Amino acid sequence: MATGIDHIRELESVALGAPSRRDAVVLGSWRRCLDDYRLDPARACEAYIVPRSRLREHRERAEGLIRTARGGIETLHQQLAGLGYVLLLSDDRGVTVDFIGDPAFDGALQKAGLYLGSEWSERRAGTCAVGACLVTGEPLTIHQSDHFDVTHVPLTCSAAPIYDSLGNLAAVLDVSALRSAEAKTSQNLVLHMVSATARRIELATLMAQARGEWVIRFSRSPEFIEVDPDGAVAVDGSGCITATTHLAQRMLCEAVGQGAPGAAGGGVIGRRLSDFLDVDPDDLPSLTRSRAARDRLVLTRGGGAVFAHAIAPQPVVSAPQRRPVASPLAELSGGDAVMDAAIDKAFKLSRTDLPILICGETGSGKERMARAIHECRGRRGRFVAVNCAAIPESLIENELFGHVPGAFTGAVGGGHKGLIREADGGTLFLDEIGDMPLALQARLLRVIAEREVVPVGGARPVPVDLRIVSATHRDLADLVRQGRFREDLYYRLSGAELALPALRARSDFEWLVRRLLPAGRVVGESARLALIRHDWPGNIRELVNALQFAAAMAGDGAIEAADLPETVLARRAVPVAAAAEDADDELAAVLAACGWNVSQVARRLGVDRTTVHRRMKRLGLVPPNRRHT
Template structure:
């Protein structure tokens, strides 16, 4: 054991800026003791035991945690008792509210502070495992002369934090010895045991407090999924994350590339923002299926095993239920405000047989939205898509309306059923309706007004019942003014309008990238990862071709990747070809406009007539 004098001198050297070979948590704690708490390493402090009345208050406040954790604490103590460890459970103020130790050594343990009622806050006791853990929120070993106070340098202490379901550090579990081997490495097993126990206590606490929520247990291997999972999260009836085992989930979050987020940041998010599932998928993760088949994919591609536990009372909706958006529509967005508003509107329209005009730039996903509306209204009948700009003008009539045998030169002798009839009982989606010839617009109007279709060469019309969705990237109202689109057809198609935002305006671009990449993975049978630089390049590009361009870029990148890693070299060259000279003046104008608004983004957005998110995205690109 080191001498008291050499220990004091080492602390003083660290305080003067000397480099120390000790672990970073120890050095950081020493500096807090010197600089923040103004503790003097030359003055030894006896262990402090709070008065009986004060201890009773601390224990009463921690009563439920003590009760919930009792089984885990007893199991741990049975594992370590023969090695002369004592077990301390301290509250968030560092006071020991539960204690297990050999009563034979009561007097020695009490003098050392390894006893019920001892206070191990860092500002009182100096560097110690409980205090350092309370400050850092991380498991820690404070071994012998790692301690700041010379009266504690014979002890070895190992501690891990316990968080409540909302991410607040609520307690610390510590196991300590009066005497131990000199090597600090001797305590690594102790660290593992303490961390494992705190994980189980957090799980027991989550299960106790979330009886009316779903609980999803997560593990990296299937063997201990139902008995000792790595982490667990609680979900309300709408699929929002209401709580979690923060210690365990934090470790998984780092493996899921969520390292920039604290576990608290995940609270309130939809489960589908973190994993590739929805609340409606939870029943398939319940017991009854082999553990090895209950697989869950995180947004970054990490595969985990999952086990779902249904609520004790099945509360499927919050107190003020949100409008039900069918999953087919929900799956088109993850958090973009403009998309969420549009999809909520689409969900209401999907329940009614109302003609809808979808407007948006080429490649922005108009057909995806149309198909989701069809699926969201029950999906009965066929979904038939017609690109009016892609079908040659001389064929579009026969394609749409069909024809009788021998109706014209070159016609099939069997005749042909038109696409409008193929959509009977379902949905007809007319993409790029603005490119439909005027002559055919009159015939389409008759279909919509009379609910009947007459094939080319037929003498009688046939009844049809269908939903008509149309889309265009062009301004149909302007085409009406120019006489290139029938006004009566425009009003017939435009009972309701849905506007799709361009990809460059969306706040959920990262999620869209992951979704498209996931589809490519399924097609290719491979797993791909995007490094930070490549993801930044994808996020910073303006995407004039929208989703179609993004999908093509990712397909190229996947084909060029080595070992599934997509880096900058894998991305198409045109993503980097934009000239900054054309935008520099606009950028300066934006900065000046922001200054003129007192650096108030909301005021600038109102002045420009755009959403605040548009300003934030532009500023982010300007750093």
């Protein structure tokens, strides 16, 4: 193995344009590290573990994926047992959100960055399997001195991308080892195994999300069409493709001569299956198990052929509920009716380009909703959040629109791109839009109308393609009447409006507490009642702070009322628990007013749910939908 000095010299020679024996993937990554990220090969870059608060945010975003992928990861780990490998699941930003390794080597794994919370983006860690996979979108191995940073040279890492059902690169599955054989070819089988597992995770994700639609699996071999297909798509009743695995997307594109897929969906999502295959919706029943696998050969529009296995929509056996939504949105509610309605509306809007205005009190989760909408849409660009109230008025123009070189005294020499252009291809989230200075509102209106931005000091407009989602706790219509907000901008931003309920009005309060509670912590009965009785003027943001404070105060034990912040204990609703036992008419009235939602009734009366249920039983109060006629 080359020494650290030899490795640095090789990197420096590549920077000068000298030929190299490295493969194209490694050389491409090295040049990005040198030219784009300006990494210094002589400066050691130790493994970086994100703070716990950030890790929690990353894990929350990837919760659905973690749950789906876990079975596949555990199976792969068993297949590699005893060989010294650790398995990492990284999100689309390179942060490890799940991992399986030998606990006996925890210290060494954490030091090497093969641990939960480690960030393996190229910009942070240099050339590495996860980072290179995120850039190329292809399975690959970065072996020993392929790594850019000398501290990572002992490692061998093989990674494969995991795409979501809309064609976006959502995660990377990585298999790494602290030590390995010298030859890179020793990792070929590992790369094959990790690629196969990633493909199965994509298939499991699609199957879980497409229960109400036809699913068509594809394989080049009839023997494997039902047990291990190459890929799959979901189609609706009209034969339009609604979801796809990455390999199926690639197969369909290549079948009609489109080449490898590019942007999300690769030109497949939303198109008819018959555009790619000689199959109409009426033909799908003939591709089920009712026929032998060898008889299910389907011709492509490009003259080729694949074997197909169609799976009919699964019948809905549970009670009618709101339509299934993609996991980033579904994870925002625990069953509150108002929140569910907002989520259902957001899901429908996420597939459009309409600008969305999210209204709600400060701290009620407006940015979380906006980010979930962005993730459901599947744009490849970034989600860029701008707090219009937090940036000084003298700086907001430059921050949003950027500037050309030399635009003003003190300007950065190379100019500044600006947050609007940073969001090109993605979503620009304008929080507290009601606080944007009136003078800048006209410029923002032009960005929305013309889809172009002119930097400060510039003359030529730069085209941008972005989705605008804005949010406010103010009444924008009232600001328009006062002349403090442009009416034309208001109507441009409010192509659709979403209203989020305040925390004190949500019936899924206890679900939120469990979800936001630090891992491994338990809330005692006294704390639970105190949390229920508080009126939460700071909404979800206040709840998060209160739970984190209480966890710190409680040490290793259960959280009790005494561990909560004084502001929570002092701001209880009117204590009517004692009087409520005799206020039978009041209970009946509150039940009716709350639509017989027991959780909401309990919070309004300042009692726990069991008290409400006990009194309902004693008085014979039964919800209308359970009464016998």
